[in-house]
Amino acid sequence: MLKQFFLLLIIVAPFKIMAQSSVSGTIYDYDNRTFPIQNVKVRNLSNSQVTQTKAAGQFTIPAKVGDLVEFSLNGYHTDTLFLINLEPKIIFLPGNSTTLREVEIVSAKVNSSILSPDPLARPYTRMATDGLQGKGNNDRAGGLLFNLGYGKYKRQQEKIRLLEERDRYQAEINAIFTEEYVSDLVKLKGEDLKNFMSLYRPPEELVKSERPFNYSYYTVKSYHAWLKLTPEERRISSMPKLKAN
Incomplete structure (x- = not known):
């Protein structure tokens, strides 16, 4: 037996x-x-x-x-x-974003705001030359059109769009790159975990350029770089204390 x-x-x-x-x-x-x-x-x-x-x-x-x-x-x-x-x-x-896939368009809707007038634009004025008032643009004298205000409005809208886009990416990074998520991947704890996350927080431009962004690959790759640092390089220097007046 x-x-x-x-x-x-x-x-x-x-x-x-x-x-x-x-x-x-x-x-x-x-x-x-x-x-x-x-x-x-x-x-x-x-x-x-x-x-x-x-x-x-x-x-x-x-x-x-x-x-x-x-x-x-x-x-x-x-x-x-x-x-x-x-x-x-x-x-x-995830599929490569450079690979074209067949898309079937079922319906399309035109944004009504495209056809609405610019609320910040001023009425344009036709400036005629050589006494040719009201001549068409195909005439030799022609006419100049000025639409004042639209450029400023467009720049303001672009600035708002960029701020909203930045907020979305920062919110995504905050929601995914958490202490629990990072610790589960690289097994760091305490002060080492906080220093690692401060040193290797995913840059917004990198997250924006690689969609969908692979947070697990980035974290593990950063961890291998972290292991090559000296103990002094791994520590985040504290902010200097300001002297009171």
């Missing part, structure tokens, strides 16, 4: 070890989340192992906790996953 137990242990142990040293999952299209993606290249950046997804979007690759796994396919953004456990993964791969 004892010999049979040891024999069973010898047979089962390799499978147990193999099961604990690999990760599996399924990859779907980000826009159509029920559509599995085939032939996605899955590469473990930590051990150089490579595989591809099958017809059902499934993959299995040798890996361990702490490895960095990359997913890439033509027409899709390259995504990277930092393994904090070896549980089965579900990956949603």
Whole structure:
């Protein structure tokens, strides 16, 4: 009986070890989340192992906790996953914004404000020359049209649009790049976590230029840069105290 137990242990142990040293999952299209993606290249950046997804979007690759796994396919953004456990993964791969997709226009509506007059514009005045009053613009003397006020109104609207756009991106960064989110990815706590988030808060221009922005890849990449810093470089210098008059 004892010999049979040891024999069973010898047979089962390799499978147990193999099961604990690999990760599996399924990859779907980000826009159509029920559509599995085939032939996605899955590469473990930590051990150089490579595989591809099958017809059902499934993959299995040798890996361990702490490895960095990359997913890439033509027409899709390259995504990277930092393994904090070896549980089965579900990956949603966003399409590349440069890839044109067929769009069916069902209906169109014209914004009524386009046809309405500019509330800040002044009435224009036709200035005639050489005594040719009211001549058409196709005449040699012609006429000059002045629409005063529209340029200022347009600049004001553009300034408001930029401020609203900035507020949207800042709100997105604040909502996603939180202490809980970052700590779950890089396992930093306390003062180290606060210093890391201050040093590597996602820049607004970067978030704006890469849509949808991959916060997990950016955070893990920043963490590797953080590990190369000295303890002094990781600390945020405190603001100098102002002397009272």
